[in-house]
Amino acid sequence: MQYSQAGKVARNIVKNHGREGLRMLLDGWQSGVDNATLARDLGISRERVRQLKLVLVDVQTTVTPRPGVNHALGQGDLFGGEE
Numbered sequence: 702m703q704y705s706q707a708g709k710v711a712r713n714i715v716k717n718h719g720r721e722g723l724r725m726l727l728d729g730w731q732s733g734v735d736n737a738t739l740a741r742d743l744g745i746s747r748e749r750v751r752q753l754k755l756v757l758v759d760v761q762t763t764v765t766p767r768p769g770v771n772h773a774l775g776q777g778d779l780f781g782g783e784e
Contacts, residue, residue, distance in 0.1 A: 710756045718743055726750070730758055 714723045722743055729739045736750040743750070754760070 707756055710753065714753070726753060726757070730754060730760075 711723060714726070718725075725742060726739060728734075729742075736747045736754070740747040740750045
C-alpha cells in the first residue's frame, strides 16, 4: 500500500465527512470500536469501513499468554509477566 493512496483516501473522507469523520474512524479503530458502529455513525457500509481500515492504518496484534500458560510449559516467566 502506497502512502500516496492513503493520503488520497484520507482527503476523500475529509471531503465527504469532514475532518470529524476521519478523526472518528481513527479514534474508533484505536479504541477498538467495531466496524458496524463506525459504519452506522458515518452512514457508510461495514465493508467500506473495512476497506478504509486496510488503506489508512497499520494494525498490530500483541499476543500475551494468560496466567498459568507459562507454568504449564514449565517456564515460569517465559514472556516477562508474573504468574
